[in-house]
Amino acid sequence: MTLTQDDSNFDxxxxxxxxxxxxxxxxxxxYKQSFAYYTFRVRLPSTLQTIADSLAKDxxxxxxxxxxxxxxxxxxxxxxxxxxxxxxxxxLLPFNDKDSDAxxxxxxxxxxxxxxRTYFAACWLYAECYMYxxxxxxxxxxxxxxxxxxxxxxxxxxxxxxxxMLAVAKGTRNNERIASTFxxxxxxxxxxxxxxxxxxxxxxVKPTGDAFHQVDELNPNLLVDATGTIWELLDKSDGNGIVxxxxxxxxxxxxxxxxxxxYIIDKGLARKVRFNAKAIPxxxxxxxxxxxxxxxxxxxxxxxxxxxxxxxxFKRLTDEGKFELAPLEHFWSGPYEFYxxxxxxxxxxxxxxQAQLVILKGDxxxxxxxxxxxxxxxxxxxxxxxxxxxxxxxxxxxxKADLVCGLPQGKSEELFAKDKEWMxxxxxxxxxxxxx
Ligand SMILES: O=P(O)(O)OC[C@@]1(O)O[C@H](CO)[C@@H](O)[C@@H]1O
Numbered sequence: 044m045t046l047t048q049d050d051s052n053f054d055x056x057x058x059x060x061x062x063x064x065x066x067x068x069x070x071x072x073x074y075k076q077s078f079a080y081y082t083f084r085v086r087l088p089s090t091l092q093t094i095a096d097s098l099a100k101d102x103x104x105x106x107x108x109x110x111x112x113x114x115x116x117x118x119x120x121x122x123x124x125x126x127x128x129x130x131x132x133x134x135l136l137p138f139n140d141k142d143s144d145a146x147x148x149x150x151x152x153x154x155x156x157x158x159x160r161t162y163f164a165a166c167w168l169y170a171e172c173y174m175y176x177x178x179x180x181x182x183x184x185x186x187x188x189x190x191x192x193x194x195x196x197x198x199x200x201x202x203x204x205x206x207x208m209l210a211v212a213k214g215t216r217n218n219e220r221i222a223s224t225f226x227x228x229x230x231x232x233x234x235x236x237x238x239x240x241x242x243x244x245x246x247x248v249k250p251t252g253d254a255f256h257q258v259d260e261l262n263p264n265l266l267v268d269a270t271g272t273i274w275e276l277l278d279k280s281d282g283n284g285i286v287x288x289x290x291x292x293x294x295x296x297x298x299x300x301x302x303x304x305x306y307i308i309d310k311g312l313a314r315k316v317r318f319n320a321k322a323i324p325x326x327x328x329x330x331x332x333x334x335x336x337x338x339x340x341x342x343x344x345x346x347x348x349x350x351x352x353x354x355x356x357f358k359r360l361t362d363e364g365k366f367e368l369a370p371l372e373h374f375w376s377g378p379y380e381f382y383x384x385x386x387x388x389x390x391x392x393x394x395x396x397q398a399q400l401v402i403l404k405g406d407x408x409x410x411x412x413x414x415x416x417x418x419x420x421x422x423x424x425x426x427x428x429x430x431x432x433x434x435x436x437x438x439x440x441x442x443k444a445d446l447v448c449g450l451p452q453g454k455s456e457e458l459f460a461k462d463k464e465w466m467x468x469x470x471x472x473x474x475x476x477x478x479x
Contacts, residue, residue, distance in 0.1 A: 079167035144373035168415035200294030235299035269476035284399030291405030380414035
């Protein structure tokens with residue numbers, strides 16, 4: 044988290060505080076020692092620059108797809124303007140596009156105190172989600188409407204994961220219905236969350252080595268392990284329930300989601316696994332419905348028979364409705380913390396309440412669960428949920444942002460003494476559970 048530019052003028056002009064968010068407050072980029080500050084000063088500007096560059100690079104291809112009059116240069120300029128607004132700590136302005144969530148976003152923004160309606164003053168969660176929605180607004184106002192500017196990166200990530208995918212397929216074909224296997228698959232799925240393109244501002248990370256061996260090796264880094272409780276919940280159920288997954292990243296992580304879901308269905312732990320994808324391109328690598336279908340076709344198209352058969356099986360499970368893509372919900376790509384779901388999206392809350400278990404994947408879902416709030420690391424998940432208890436919940440999250448809860452006394456201090464950036468690397472993870 045090193046900044047190369049001189050920030051002194053910017054910091055003075057924008058009321059930047061040289062410290063971290065105080066306990067029990069919302070995280071925000073105005074705290075200079077926070078990951079949010081670094082995110083808005085460095086990571087997001089870099090992500091936007093990459094998009095503008097790729098529009099120039101892929102110009103011919105885009106003209107062929109969207110027509111000779113596609114306004115590529117203007118779109119790239121608008122992306123760079125968004126970048127410069129962030130670097131100037133510009134205001135969070137209302138949306139004037141026609142997407143169905145625009146009014147909801149505007150209502151949300153209107154209710155934010157005026158002094159908090161800038162990138163650095165707003166809660167980190169709100170401002171970062173706003174940025175991704177603003178990016179989408181630029182594209183829908185152009186002739187490139189519908190273009191997923193992260194698609195190529197997501198597909199490359201899957202292609203680079205071929206070896207890891209094959210190794211996982213080989214290691215899971217003769218699985219038994221026993222606690223230890225289920226727990227291992229959950230952990231495999233957790234560590235798959237390290238392959239996230241947003242933490243690297245789009246730089247590809249190829250999963251290497253033997254994933255099952257790594258699961259064992261990484262056990263000391265698993266700071267909370269509720270896999271035993273989650274197993275008991277599913278094992279003791281009548282197998283007729285629904286498990287809801289709230290997806291995170293495409294590529295290798297999505298593949299491990301499908302492997303865990305396959306196990307849940309094959310072993311009769313639930314009758315259906317429902318997947319919640321994002322409605323718009325989100326945090327670079329998040330799964331959209333298109334990515335789900337593409338991944339299955341990608342597997343089917345492999346010359347290796349094991350992966351190809353697995354792809355066919357995932358397709359069959361989807362056709363039979365045992366795997367199901369949930370209807371698109373803008374809530375997942377909105378600004379709200381989960382504790383406000385019952386109020387702002389009661390239908391979604393009701394649907395989740397009917398599930399046996401909800402599995403929330405990844406760091407951003409965790410941030411939404413905790414509300415981007417500086418809880419004490421030892422506070423319990425139940426407290427931090429602030430009433431969000433639709434049903435049994437679990438979170439599989441590698442730690443890539445400076446907030447956490449549910450840790451044993453002294454653990455966080457011990458890890459800070461070893462490495463002051465331990466919360467930003469994805470090297471540590473938690474599998475937490477809250478019963479309904
Ligand atoms: O949700 P994911 O894919 O696990 O992580 C998303 C992420 O990379 O984006 C945020 C910052 O931009 C961080 O909180 C987090 O590290």
